[in-house]
Amino acid sequence: PQGLLDSSLMASGTASRSEDEESLAGQKRSSSQALGTIPKRRSSSRFIKRKKFDDELVESSLAKSSTRAKGATSLEPGRCSGSEPSSSEKKKVSKTLSAAVPPSPAPTPGLAKRMKKSKQPLQATKDLGRWKPGDDLLLVNAVLQTNDLTSVHLGVKFSCRFTLREVQERWYALLYDPVISKLACQAMRQLHPEAIAAIQSKALFSKAEEQLLSKVGSTSQPSLETFQDLLRHHPDAFYLSRTPKALQAHWQIMKQYYLLEDQTVQPLPKGDQVLNFSDAEDLIDDSKLKDVRDEVLEHELTVADRRQKREIRQLEQELHKWQVLVDSITGMSSPDFDNQTLAVLRGRMVRYLMRSREITLGRATKDNQIDVDLSLEGPAWKISRKQGVIKLKNNGDFFIANEGRRPVYIDGRPVLCGSKWRLSNNSVVEIASLRFVFLINQDLIALIRAEAAKITPQ
Numbered sequence: 001p002q003g004l005l006d007s008s009l010m011a012s013g014t015a016s017r018s019e020d021e022e023s024l025a026g027q028k029r030s031s032s033q034a035l036g037t038i039p040k041r042r043s044s045s046r047f048i049k050r051k052k053f054d055d056e057l058v059e060s061s062l063a064k065s066s067t068r069a070k071g072a073t074s075l076e077p078g079r080c081s082g083s084e085p086s087s088s089e090k091k092k093v094s095k096t097l098s099a100a101v102p103p104s105p106a107p108t109p110g111l112a113k114r115m116k117k118s119k120q121p122l123q124a125t126k127d128l129g130r131w132k133p134g135d136d137l138l139l140v141n142a143v144l145q146t147n148d149l150t151s152v153h154l155g156v157k158f159s160c161r162f163t164l165r166e167v168q169e170r171w172y173a174l175l176y177d178p179v180i181s182k183l184a185c186q187a188m189r190q191l192h193p194e195a196i197a198a199i200q201s202k203a204l205f206s207k208a209e210e211q212l213l214s215k216v217g218s219t220s221q222p223s224l225e226t227f228q229d230l231l232r233h234h235p236d237a238f239y240l241s242r243t244p245k246a247l248q249a250h251w252q253i254m255k256q257y258y259l260l261e262d263q264t265v266q267p268l269p270k271g272d273q274v275l276n277f278s279d280a281e282d283l284i285d286d287s288k289l290k291d292v293r294d295e296v297l298e299h300e301l302t303v304a305d306r307r308q309k310r311e312i313r314q315l316e317q318e319l320h321k322w323q324v325l326v327d328s329i330t331g332m333s334s335p336d337f338d339n340q341t342l343a344v345l346r347g348r349m350v351r352y353l354m355r356s357r358e359i360t361l362g363r364a365t366k367d368n369q370i371d372v373d374l375s376l377e378g379p380a381w382k383i384s385r386k387q388g389v390i391k392l393k394n395n396g397d398f399f400i401a402n403e404g405r406r407p408v409y410i411d412g413r414p415v416l417c418g419s420k421w422r423l424s425n426n427s428v429v430e431i432a433s434l435r436f437v438f439l440i441n442q443d444l445i446a447l448i449r450a451e452a453a454k455i456t457p458q
Contacts (some may be wrong), residue, residue, distance in 0.1 A: 131170055132159050133187035134199055139171060141203040145239065155204050200241035205250055208237045210259070213251050218260045224248060337441040342392060344439040345429065347377040354390065361431070362387040362404070374434055382406065382432040390423070396449040398423040398440065406432055 135158045142152040149171060153164045162170075173180045191199075205213075212234055216222050227244035238247075258265045337344070345352040352359075352372050364373040368385045375383075384404030391399050399420050400408065407414040408421075409430035415421045423429070425440040 130160055130162075131184075133184070133191055134195065135159055136170075136174065136184045137188050137191065137196065137199050138202065139167065140174070141200060141239075143171060145204045145206045151204065156202075197241065200239070201243075201246065203239050203241065206239075209239070209242075210250075210254065212237055213247060213254060214259060214261045216251055216260070218255050218263050222248065222251070227251070337444065339444065341441055342444060343390075343398060343441060345372065345390075346437045346439055347434065349378065350376050357392040359390050360386060360388075361390065374431060377434050377436075380432065380434065383434075387431055392448075394448075394452045396445045396452070398438070400429070 138156055138158060139152065142156045143149065146152060146155075149168050150164065153162070153167045174184055175181070212230060216226065216230075224244040227247040230247065231238055231242060231244065254260055255263070340355050341353045342357070343354040345354065359371040361372045361374060362368070362370045362385050363375050363380045363383045364370055365385055370386060374380045374387070384406070387402070387404035387406075388408055389401045389403065391401070393399065400410065400415065400423055401420045402408045402415045402417050405417060407416050409415070409428075410421045410423065411428050412430075413421070423438050423440075425438070425442070427438040429436045429438055
């Protein structure tokens with residue numbers, strides 16, 4: 001009896017102590033809220049911490065408020081160390097305090113459940129792989145048309161290449177896997193109507209459809225109305241998205257491969273009559289073969305021919321410009337004049353043969369072409385591009401006209417820009433430190449003078 005009394009006194013003492021402490025804590029909380037200060041939040045004593053979701057934060061706050069209301073004795077001793085209560089206890093706490101605790105702006109547990117549900121399809125879509133909603137719709141339509149997965153694998157063009165095994169596994173998953181089939185159906189329902197129509201237009205033709213199309217004669221020329229009548233008379237046999245134009249295109253393919261009823265394919269010869277490639281090649285008459293036109297080769301030949309003709313035309317146009325021939329000097333004595341050379345401008349390295357009545361002297365560049373390129377003799381950077389002109393008059397006299405910036409020296413006498421000077425046989429012409437000897441073909445000049453004398457009296 002004495003022990004029971006002591007224990008009851010201790011229990012009452014602890015209960016009163018806990019009520020006093022709770023009343024003091026409530027006063028502190030009320031005073032801190034009045035002053036606007038935030039009470040210090042309890043932290044977990046665990047070594048590794050993880051982030052809490054919104055629903056866990058709400059339920060943990062409810063659990064803490066319930067411990068303050070009931071006291072620490074209402075929970076197990078192991079729960080006081082900061083570990084979270086179990087889910088069953090969370091439900092009990094939330095039910096008991098639903099009326100006492102005012103609603104908080106934090107998300108409710110119902111919203112948390114909806115968030116959990118919305119995360120599930122995202123996790124399941126990761127396992128869908130390369131199959132897109134359009135591929136699933138193509139697969140379903142093709143299997144319903146042909147009932148043969150091998151034909152589907154060979155005849156349907158998916159968004160990417162699938163093996164026969166992958167097609168089979170996908171079909172079985174759509175049939176028997178509830179998660180994949182549900183997600184695939186939802187994705188197919190969300191496709192755009194135009195995309196669905198495009199996919200349905202690619203559906204394979206069934207055997208019944210091809211049998212009806214094969215009855216159209218190969219010799220006849222069916223129009224779109226013929227196929228429209230087929231669709232009207234056999235609405236159950238044809239797929240819903242079939243159009244007369246699609247039926248006509250497929251009928252033409254069947255005709256090309258001799259799949260119509262009135263078309264017969266000749267059987268291959270048997271025995272010794274079977275031809276291989278070498279036998280067929282021996283029977284070919286080369287003379288009867290038609291030359292296949294190679295448009296690329298013909299174009300290249302045409303371009304090459306046009307280029308060569310252009311070069312020939314340019315050469316013909318430049319023939320009259322070849323009025324001066326350049327000859328390298330091999331000895332001291334100059335060879336005799338021929339019957340076409342009027343005069344020679346002889347330098348130290350080369351000599352220029354004058355074969356027309358007028359020639360130009362200067363420095364040749366890419367944009368400027370002249371008769372006598374003085375740069376062949378030596379350094380000619382001080383010479384103008386058109387330094388001068390040498391002309392033969394009808395009376396047999398040669399004159400040089402200076403058209404450059406620098407003076408031209410004839411036998412030591414300067415000829416300024418815009419001036420002329422008569423050239424005689426063995427005259428020394430100096431242009432920018434380059435010296436030439438002007439030699440005249442006396443015999444040819446005498447003939448020219450005689451011809452000029454005959455023409456003048458008339």
